[in-house]
Amino acid sequence: MSGIIVVRELDTPAGEGAVRRVHAAPAAPGTSTEPGPRTLCGRDTFAMRAAGRSPSGEPGSPWYPPQEAGLVCPSCDAAMDDG
Template structure:
């Protein structure tokens, strides 16, 4: 699983009027977990697209790193319910 970066598609609220919105430093909920190939020349930055074809520009790299051990998931186990089914299928095929 080398060369795979786990990225979070965040559930960012729409911009609020009059400065209301989430507080600076507040944690934004994860909407979906995706897999992306590493950008050329790096092992820590995602490339421009996930395996399902979404743009990674607004996504955040997860702190999780796939272990590469047979039978271990590529995604954080606590986020299993948020895994993108298309990315998961692409990871199964590789």
């Protein structure tokens, strides 16, 4: 699953506060560590923070941090399942 960056949508636009939602975003062109401008569900990644985790691609392993399973964006999750 190379080319996917896990990003966190936070409660405040300043990049602080609790995690509201966890999204998946394609990597920006020319990098494997920075998210592109939009998540797989179409949200702007500008105010989001990279989770420091990339999907492993291992069968059965989640693309998101397991401790944040309850915060996963359903649309991004569906897009990852289709991928």
